[in-house]
Amino acid sequence: MAKVRVRKESNKLFIDFRYQGRRFREQTLLDNTPQNRKKLELLLQRMEAKMLLGDFSYEEFFPGSANIQKFSQLTDVNGDASDLDDGISSTPSLCDFADQWFAESKIQWRNSHTRNVTSILESSLKPAFKNKQVGEITKADILAARNKMAKRKGRGANGLMSPKTINSHMTILRMILTEAAERYEFDNPYRNIKPLKLQKVHIEPFSMDEVDKILKHVREDYRIYYLVRFYTGMRTGEVDGLKWEYVDLEKREILVRETLVHGQTEYTKTDGSQREIPMFGPVYDALKAQYEATGKLSKFVFCNRLGEPLDHNNVTKRVWYPLLEVLKLKKRRPYQTRHTAATLLLASGENPEWVARTLGHSSTEMLFKVYSRFIPNLTRMDGSAFERLIQNRVTTMKGADNETE
DSSP: OOEEEEOTTTOEEEEEEEETTEEEEEEEEEESOHHHHHHHHHHHHHHHHHHHHTOOOHHHHSTTOTHHHHHHHHHHTTTOOTTOOOSOOOOOBHHHHHHHHHHHHGGGSOHHHHHHHHHHIIIIIHHHTTTOBGGGOOHHHHHHHHHHHTTSBOSSTTSBOOHHHHHHHHHHHHHHHHHHHHHHTOOOSOOSOOOOOOOOOOOOOOOHHHHHHHHHHSOHHHHHHHHHHHHHOOOHHHHHTOBGGGEETTTTEEEEOEEEETTEEEEOSSGGGOEEEEOOTTHHHHHHHHHHHHTTTOSBSSBOTTSOBOOHHHHIIIIIHHHHHHTTOOOOOTTHHHHHHHHHHHHTTOOHHHHHHHHTOSSSHHHHHHHGGGOHHHHTOSSHHHHHHHHHHHHHHHHHHHHHO
16 A cells, blocks of 8 residues: 655655555655645555556656666566565564564663563463564554453453553553554554543542551551651552661661562662652651661561561561451551652642652652642642632722721
């Protein structure tokens, strides 16, 4: 099929088409505008009609082109061009190209992301497009694969793959097809495909009374662990992977430099996650006490008896959920300790930009999007400012009326 394409370096349009197994490209001096594209598309329609009738003349459409001789070779041998392919190979299978793309890309990824992409390729994308060449994949193929994913078992609310997980799989597919389309110069079929809509996440932070209750009744060997989580807002991997070398007791700061993933520490989630967290309130005294317990046993602040980092899944099942049940508190994931820290910091009147940096967010957008309903006075989302304006206006007007009487 003939296509109108654009040269990135010059923004000029050119025609790209195949005829009897050979590929031809004709450059134009036309700028990439809707009007010029329309002109060339009309030209392509005439060309394709001629090709269909077997009456296509290269010189008629492109007089003086250097490709005329190349085209003439197709009709020199008894009018049969079936065996005159110019050696341009077909595009590779998605499986093969995905392996190549993976090998070239993984150097820039964290180990955890590398494992995640490997899983997506092997369990999802390769089986879905088995024996399909990248240049043959259509938009319909992509949407069919996505619909099939939506029926697979997963961790979504309905027991199937969640929209968020499906979107992550489709993102990898989009990256592969985009790279393949650029290298082999075919139209990327992954266009105008929007990600699935995600349901709004509703956080359930703990109140200060609940925090005090938890810290009072939790097992003593885990009290400091949860105290640090509640009062710093560190992510699970960050607190589990915290090493003593990143605890500055002199400056009273926690340096977030690594995160724990599958028992191994690596670079944090993003560059923005690299930060310093002040030791709020009792955190300083708590970490001093923790050093007496594990400072010589392990390089990790929180560890098991062997000096190894904690297994958060084990701790959650063995300590966290049983504690909430005993205290008759609603079952919530440990990650809510981070949401709790965020809401408490903001509700106390701390500057949102400073809070964002402390939590490792790149901007305040996430704060106001996720936490605004917990901090109405700070964000002015309760109508109190408008009510005061009206009340002040009414008071002023009454005062003026009294003076005139």
